[in-house]
Every structure is written in structure tokens, then in C-alpha cells.
Amino acid sequence: MKRVNFAEFGGPDVLRLVDAEEPHAGPGQVRVAVRAAGVNPHDWRVREGQFQQVHPIELPTGIGLDAAGVVDEVGEGVEGVAAGDHVFGEGSDTYAEFAVLSAWARMPEGLTFEEAAGYPSVVETALRIISQVGVRPGQTLLASGASGGVGSAVLQLARERGITVIGTAGAANLDYLRGLGALATTYGEGWVERVRQLGRVDAALDLAGSGVIRELVELTGDPHKVVSIADLSAPDHGVRFSGVAGSMPDALVEAVDLISRGKLHIPVEKTYPLADASAAHIDSQAGHTRGRRVIVV
Template sequence: MRAVVFEQFGGPEVLEITDVEEPHAGPGRIRIRVHAAGVNAADSKRRRGLMAKGPIEGPRGTGLDAAGVVDEVGEGVTGVEVGIRVFGSGIDTVAEHAVLTAWAVLPDHVPFDEGAAAPVPVDTAVRVLDAVGAQEGDTLVVSGAAGGVGTALIQIARARGLIVIGTASAANQEYVEALGALATTYDEGWVDRVRDLAVAEVDVAADLSGAGVIPELIALTGDPARVVSIADASATEHGAKVTFGGGDKPAALREAAALMADGRLRMIVEETYPIEQTPEAQRVSETGHGRGRAVIEIAR
């Protein structure tokens, strides 16, 4: 099968398409015929060796989430069968076939590209809300709200009954508002503008951009334990929380599927690339200034 791989650490230019052996679904896993795969910041970190525990040995794939049609079911798997449309998390998903470790059924009306755009952002969004103990009626501030995680976080938080205030660039104000949040820019005076937008006090806050705003978010909430970052490891030095992984992926995906089914969650696909342009997709992703998600189209 065709897959995008790299044989040395480096920039997007080390990625290439090659033929590799098809993976198979082991116990508790499923394999899909991939229709689309998401593009994540972690793809670039992995490709650059920032997540490696040693030297690279042989070709490594890329991609952490995908959507497609089940074509192989591993031992012990229930509730899904060959031919079902699914989306989920896996390893090396920018390929014609990929094994998923967590998944949910993709609603019939949701296209594969939107399904592929969902897994990593919705899992991260749910972890963020759980980390700070967000409750119905709380006011949540999201710093860096226009990206893929912000897109999911705003909609899931709103579905859970939270009020959301998001910071984003001037160009992305209408985008953030369309997702269901109150919006303001992140330039000088943003803290005061957030306070003005809040109906009452700010209860919880999430840093999605790593822009050095942890002290300001703590000032807004009044409690460092109610602030979480997915992008700034130094947040713990201020008493805030960080979350870089873990969580209950299957539960997050099921919640997302239910919200997609009734129209309360829609992942915005800003750009779709053919598999041949995977290097360009990762290069653009590395700029960190996009809105929504980019996806790689594998099969039509």
C-alpha cells in the first residue's frame, strides 16, 4: 500500500510516498481503508525527532487520526463491523490503510474530511475541560481559539452548557463567534476586554497557543488550578495544569459523534491536500496561524 514515511529526522522535505506492507488489526483494534487523515502539530514534532527516544531505525509513518471504512476487525472488538464508516485515533494514518486504537461511528451525513479533522482536537478538548473541572454555567476563556482544538473546544463546551470567550487574531473574530463564543483579539488590553465580555466572573481558562499568557489567565480565574495549557510546559511553575496526552479517547470520540449527529459539533476543514502534498500540509501546520483543520485526502 502507499504511505507517507520518513527515514531521517528533519523538515517536511524528508517526507516521501512509498509502498509499505499493509498493517493488520490486532486484538482490540480495527483497520480502515483511509479516506482522509488529519494534520497535527504532533506530526511535525515526531518527524523532527522531538518525541523520539532514540535514533530512527527504518521508515516511520506519519499521522495520528483518520476517517474511513472498516475493512478488518481485530479479536475482541464489538459494536463495529466491516463496511462501517468510522473516525478515530491511530498510528501512521497518512496511508491507504491504518489501524485505529480508538474510534467511533461517523454519522452518515458527516463527510470523511470532517471526521478525520476531529479525533485529536476533540480528545484534547475533552481533556482540557476535565482537567479544570469545567461545569455547566461556567465561563471559559480560551486563548488561541481559532485552531483545530479551539474549534472543537468551543463547540463541546457550549454543548455542555458553558459560556465561552475566545481570543484570536482580528481576522478570526467572526470565525470564533460563529462557533458559539464571544470573541476578542489578543493584543494589548485583552484581559480587560475579556472581563467586560464575561457575564460574571471567569471560572476556568485554557491556553491553546503557548503565547505566555498563563499569569493573565490565572489573574482572570483567581485560581491557578482552574487554568490548563496544552502548549506551555512551564505553566506548572505558576501552579497551573498541563495536559499533553492520556484521557479516555473512546469516550471523547463517542461524545463527539453524538454532537456531530445532532449538528452541535462541526469540524471546520480549512484546507484539503492530496497525499502527494503532505509535506506542504505539515509545513503550513507548523506556522500555527491557521483556523480549523487541514486534512490529507487519501481515497475518494
């Protein structure tokens, strides 16, 4: 089978499409014929070696966490799913023709493989950080860098919980944020004052890692009311960096429910063939995404 690999840490050019042995489903796992794989910032952070001190990996290795596809192998002890089922979820080395998933759910009716591949990690992340930042119904949450996949999920999940969200993004994405129910303003010079004009901030999320931790603490008045998923220097400011995933099965259950009820939709901004994984990483790292980027197999 074909799989995207890298044999050294570095830029997008280290990614290679190679021939690899097919993986097989172990106990509690399923294997899918991958139809689409979500592109996450986590992927290129791994490629750069940013997590080596915390979670070391051996090279060469595959890449990718999220996928949607057709089940073709069911591991020992797995019930409720069979070959031929269309599922989405999280596994390992998902930029490939076949991948093993450790958490999955049946795809909601009407969802394409490309759309489905964009949900798992961003919904889990959004649920986790909304909980960790301690924001409650009736309060206001600031999402810095809100137009990407996690931001899109945060805005909709918070809205369902009765939380007001202020989102910052580039000028071209403000109407998109407003369409998801957020108050919106641009980042850049003077953004703190623009946020203050929109309302009091009870808690804040740094989703883009654009060097705004100090200002988020200033706006909330408490570093414990700020969580970052993108700035590794956050702990230097007393701010929590959230990098350890919570329950993916629970996140998928909630995602299926919200998608099925029309309460959650994350658009796919762009798709890439498997051979162009490096281009997907270049675009992901450049930011300014509206929704998700997905590799199509």
C-alpha cells in the same frame, strides 16, 4: 502501499512519501483503507522530536493519529463492525493508504470522510481539558487561540454544558468564534484588558502556545485554573500541561451524538494530497487555522 515516513527529526522537509508494507489488524483492532487523515499539532511535535524524552520512538517511522476510512480487516475479538463499514477514529501511522485503528466509531450520516477525520483527537482533547480545568456550568472559560480544531470543539462542548466562553483569535476569525457562541476578541497588545472587559474569567485554556501562560494565571488568579496543551513551559508557572490522552472510545461516542444532533460541527479549512504532508505541517505550524486541516488519500 504508500505511507508518509520520516527517518530523522526536523522540519517539514524530513517527511517522505515511501513504499511500505501494509499493516494488519491485531486483536481488538480494525484496519481501514484510509480516505482522509487529520493533521494535528501533535504530529509535527512528534516529527520535531519534542516528546522523545517522554515517549521515545524509533526511526524511521510513520506519522498521524486520526483517520476516516472504510474497514477492510477486523481483528480478533472485534464485534459490531464489518468490512465495508465507514468509520473514523484513532490509530497509528494514518498518513497512509491503509492504517490500523485502535478506537473507532461509525461515521454519522451526512459526514464526509474529510470532515470525519478532523474530529477524533480534537474532541478527546477538548473533553479532557474542559474536565481538567474544573470549569462548571454558569462559569466563564477563556480559550486562548480558539479558532483551530481543539478551540472549535471547546467552544461548542462548553456551550452544551452551560459554560460561557471567551475566545481569542486573529481579527479574521472573530466572527467565526461568535458563530460558535463565544464572546470574542483579538490577541496581541492589550488583549488582557480586552478580555477583562468581556467578563470575569473563572478558568483558562492555552490552546496555541503563544507565550501567554503568565497572563492566563493573572486573569484567573490561580495557576490551578489554567491548563495548556501547547506550551511545554507551563509547569514552570505551576500550570498543568495536558499531554496524556483520555478515553478515545468515550470521546467518539460523544462526538457521534453531538454531530448527529447538530450540536457539533468542525469545518475543514483545507485539504492536502498525501504527497503534500509537509505543506500541511507548514500550514498547521503557522497557526491561524479556522477548523481543521486534513490529508486526503
